[in-house]
Amino acid sequence: MIDALARTDGVLRTDRSFADLTTLRIGGTPAATLVCSSPAAVATVVGTLDRAGVPLLVVGGGSNLVVGEDVAGLVAVVLAPGRGEDAAPVVDTATGTVTAFAGEVWDDLVAVTVDAGFGGLECLSGIPGSVGATPVQNVGAYGAEVSRTLSRVELYDRTTGTLDWVDPASLDLAYRYSNLKFTGRAVVTAVEFRLTTDGLSAPLRFGELARRLGVGADEDRPRRPVADVREAVLALRRGKGMVLDADDHDTWSAGSFFTNPVVPDAAARDAVLAAVTDRCGADVAASMPCYPAGEGFKLSAAWLIDRAGFARGWQVPADDGGTGRAALSTKHTLALTNRGGATTADIVALATAVRDGVRAAFGVTLVPEPVWVGVSLPD
Ligand SMILES: Cc1cc2nc3c(=O)[nH]c(=O)nc-3n(C[C@H](O)[C@H](O)[C@H](O)COP(=O)(O)OP(=O)(O)OC[C@H]3O[C@@H](n4cnc5c(N)ncnc54)[C@H](O)[C@@H]3O)c2cc1C
Incomplete structure (x- = not known):
């Protein structure tokens, strides 16, 4: 079955240990690692493994995982960007809507939105991992949470075996939580964000960041150019070891x-x-x-x-x-x-x-x- 799945469009078998797949660089070797680069590939792989009763773990960048040494019974289903042009994020400059495959690298997507002058994701610059994992734990940093920018989330529902867009309200998003976290009930296959288009950031809420950007005490709902905010966030994060660096x-x-x-x-x-x-x-x-x-x-x-x-x-x-x-x-x-x-x-x-x-x-x-x-x- 694994060999047959590996021949599916958008699927690649690259067997690796979790020490290779996670940013903590710990954990044993799963039975197989299947890399999926489209929502359809994710649905086929996860659906087939589920129907066969094979335990699996969905993995993005492996940056929020602590994995044990004995995981030989598990198949790792890794979501990663494909190479085709049609796989690139879709950016609608008129409405500020951005749609991306879940396997895209999160910070690459943030950079795309900042380059487009869109506001909303700039404070989440530098967070490791994939686009699809961001609603899973409602990632947040520097006063922002991804929940404020989500307009739709595409899920592969593992109970019904269907692929559908859902309203983010159905995910019970809260501080570092959604009803997807710890349950594995569905796989996020794509995410749509609704961002602002005037070139300015969301209002800055975090003191340390606001100070770095020269925000005055009397400013109400201060906003700054998105590129400046991204740069400031990355600098603050690097100072805390919160931007991945293989040498550090x-x-x-x-x-x-x-x-x-x-x-x-x-x-x-x-x-x-x-x-x-x-x-x-x-x-x-x-x-x-x-x-x-x-x-x-x-x-x-x-x-x-x-x-x-x-x-x-x-x-x-x-x-x-x-x-x-x-x-x-x-x-x-x-x-x-x-x-x-x-x-x-x-x-x-x-x-x-x-x-x-x-x-x-x-x-x-x-x-x-x-x-x-x-x-x-x-x-
Ligand atoms: C240096 C560093 C800094 C970080 N800073 C922050 C921060 O500022 N704020 C913050 O919130 N987090 C932060 N994190 C944690 C982490 O980066 C985020 O939680 C990130 O969203 C995890 O993405 P991932 O793709 O690596 O998920 P993984 O670690 O691969 O997976 C995490 C969990 O999500 C599930 N999952 C992954 N992808 C999907 C999917 N498509 N559908 C359904 N389930 C899925 C996995 O099965 C697993 O249960 C940081 C981590 C590191 C290493």
């Missing part, structure tokens, strides 16, 4: 490893503040990032990790079984990185130590952002 181990990561925790109410927030005061003093507690989020409050995972004693570059001590192959990024405490030759066990040990340390210090249990396959974080 700080970028051998899955990005932010833990989501920012949301505590349910003021009492829970005050309990965290009391724990921070006990450990770090009242001055530090007064500076704790804390933002209203629905009924509760969103805290900063990076800040909590740092204040719990995990500085940049921290690694599990050798006395506790640390191998030195996995460490926090030297640029950002929220990224767990492969320093070269790390195994899944090294990353799991590091993640466990950080999560448990933050819990012991402040009573907050951090939750990983990436999708785990063939391995899990122990309770």
Whole structure:
């Protein structure tokens, strides 16, 4: 069956390990790797494997995955751009509508929209991975979320075996979440965005970025030329090791490893503040990032990790079984990185130590952002 699928139009078999397929560069070798370069190819491959009961994992850029060493029972279905001209993103300059195959490289698409003078995606510059994965976890950065720009999403529904455009509202998009994440119920095969066409960015909402772009304190809903915003975002991201660079181990990561925790109410927030005061003093507690989020409050995972004693570059001590192959990024405490030759066990040990340390210090249990396959974080 795999050989027959490999002969399908738009499908290529290139067997590789997950250490090759993921940005954390860890994980074993799947039974086969089938690269699909069109929605029809995705539908054929996923449909055939599903009907035969073969477990599969859809992969884009592998930048949000933690994969175990034993995955030999799995077929990796990789979505990647095709070479034909008809596969290029479709850009409608009159309406600001852009449509792209899910396997396109996300940042290449952002560059196309910025070159066209379209606003809406510029703050999401430099995020690794594919177009199709962006609605899966509603990617976000620098005050923007992809959900604000989606007009339609094409899905291959694995229950019905059909390919259809759906309204983004049906995906329950929320902070780093959609009902596609963790469920695998459907594969995103194409995405349509509706962007602004006046050459200016979406209103800037993120202080650090606004300051870099010279936004004045009195400016209401400040906007700037999209190319300037893209350049500023890429510069900020590079400083934090958040733009992939094969030569920089700080970028051998899955990005932010833990989501920012949301505590349910003021009492829970005050309990965290009391724990921070006990450990770090009242001055530090007064500076704790804390933002209203629905009924509760969103805290900063990076800040909590740092204040719990995990500085940049921290690694599990050798006395506790640390191998030195996995460490926090030297640029950002929220990224767990492969320093070269790390195994899944090294990353799991590091993640466990950080999560448990933050819990012991402040009573907050951090939750990983990436999708785990063939391995899990122990309770
Ligand atoms: C250095 C770095 C920086 C990052 N910065 C950010 C950031 O600023 N903001 C942010 O939100 N994220 C960030 N990330 C995380 C990651 O880049 C995004 O989540 C990205 O959208 C993942 O895309 P991918 O194609 O690599 O997905 P993969 O890692 O290949 O897959 C992730 C999950 O999505 C599923 N999936 C992938 N494609 C599809 C599809 N077409 N249809 C259905 N399911 C699919 C997979 O099965 C898997 O469950 C960062 C990661 C790295 C390494």
